[in-house]
Amino acid sequence: MMRCEPCLLAVCGSRSNEGINSVSNPPTSDAIEIRLTPTQKEHYFRRTGMILHSVSVPPAQLKRFSSVAAKAGSESLPVSRSAVRQLLEPEPSGERGGGPFVVEVVLTPRQKEQIGRATGHCFASLLMGPHDFPVTYHETWDDATPLRVGRTIVIKPAGKPHEASAADLVVELPVGDGSRRGVFGTGRHPTTRLALVLLEEHVRPGDRVLDLGTGSGILAVAAARLGAGEVLALDIEAAAVAVAQKTVSLNGLAGAVEVVRGGIESAAPPYEVVAANIFPNVLTELAPDLAATVRHGGVFVTSGSVAARAEEVIGAVCAAGFELEERRSQGEWVGMVFRRP
Ligand SMILES: C[S@@+](CC[C@H](N)C(=O)[O-])C[C@H]1O[C@@H](n2cnc3c(N)ncnc32)[C@H](O)[C@@H]1O
Known part of the structure; x- marks a missing residue:
């Protein structure tokens, strides 16, 4: 199992990282957790649009996947089922809509050591299938100012003044009462x-x-x-x-x-x-x-x-x-x- 926490701006910084995020089941108590570094998070976000903080895998699954990878001579450890599938039956590159989309995250020396201890094998990177994550959507609401989008659309928090031209198509959004969380x-x-x-x-x-x-x-x-x-x-x-x-x-x-x-x-x-x-x-x-x-x-x-x-x-x-x-x-x-x- 992998874990993505629904934390957005604090960790990820840029506004474009906000919003679409994945969360998976909480890790089991004995799961092996690999926390991602800021560089790894950024890489994963650019490849998937998801914000992933840590990868959490039950030891039995990690060992099973590591044996499969070692047998296949892979330097990458798959940590999800679709990543295992991709490892065993790789799609020809450039093929549209082929096999599972997987992301490779290069391991730090510390993480290599952690995985080596847990699996008995040495790996250079992790392979993850973002399709193995459920997805959630978050956005921070800001009632400060109207926004113009495109040629005619104006997004306006209710009650905020906006001098609309005759051509403006105003979309009012509810403000402030806390019901918009999530x-x-x-x-x-x-x-x-x-x-x-x-x-x-x-x-x-x-x-x-x-x-x-x-x-x-x-x-x-x-x-x-x-x-x-x-x-x-x-x-x-x-x-x-x-x-x-x-x-x-x-x-x-x-x-x-x-x-x-x-x-x-x-x-x-x-x-x-x-x-x-x-x-x-x-x-x-x-x-x-x-x-x-x-x-x-x-x-x-x-x-x-x-x-x-x-x-x-x-x-x-x-x-x-x-x-x-x-x-x-x-x-x-x-x-x-x-x-x-
Ligand atoms: C990124 S938000 C988009 C909200 C808004 N349409 C916008 O463009 O800002 C995605 C929304 O899709 C909803 N959603 C996700 N999967 C869905 C599905 N299979 N059927 C219907 N709604 C879904 C989520 O609950 C969420 O409210």
Whole structure:
């Protein structure tokens, strides 16, 4: 088992590290824990978009995996099942959407010693499959100032003054009452901004729009402001649904945006536009279902991936029947538009 703590800014520093994070089961009491150095954390974040603080593996599993690796003559110790799979059946490089995506983290001399003691073998690096982690989403809310995103969208904390021009599409977000803890979607994270900009370019008046993983409801309300005729906002988290409902009523859009707790199975296809600012781990699994929700000729907009994992997402989404139409970056994050032919 590996452990990722939901700590964000304090350890990771930069704002772009905030937000999409993974957490796994707590380690068992006898688990061997390898704490990552700041350099290793940074490397892992750039490769996965996840913030990982330590790797925690039960001794029996560590020994089993180390024997497999030693037998295969590997200098890397796989510490997850998908990493073992990748070690035994490596995918030809450059192949889209192939085997499990794994990350190699080079060990420090101290960590080499720790692993040597625990396994009886000497390894230079760890191999980890980010797909073995459950994912959580966090964002720190800041009610200070309105934000402009794209050409026309303004994200405004409720009650804050903003001199809107006639062309501005204002999305008000609820402020201050503590109920937003753990809910993502302030408009400050690059993934949300990328999704907003891409929606601004692709939502047409009267469109049916699905916002899968609505968080605060920010994309759903923006889609309605952009002229969508009907928007369904889905989220599997109760806290997100409660905040999204507040956002929708704050914006006077209860007639246009429906918020429902649930996953893609709660959708009522077809939609002209489907948006999902969701992590690759989830997206790659959902790709076939996503294809079934988008009308032929419609688009799927997604933004929850770092550059190193974009190919993984492109592979899965294109294999499900989409064509990649556009790709944009903000920092390490990538936004993509896929069209269903
Ligand atoms: C990164 S946040 C995006 C929030 C908002 N849409 C934005 O762009 O800022 C991802 C959201 O997706 C939700 N989520 C994750 N997996 C999901 C799934 N399979 N179905 C529906 N929602 C999901 C999470 O609970 C979280 O609220």
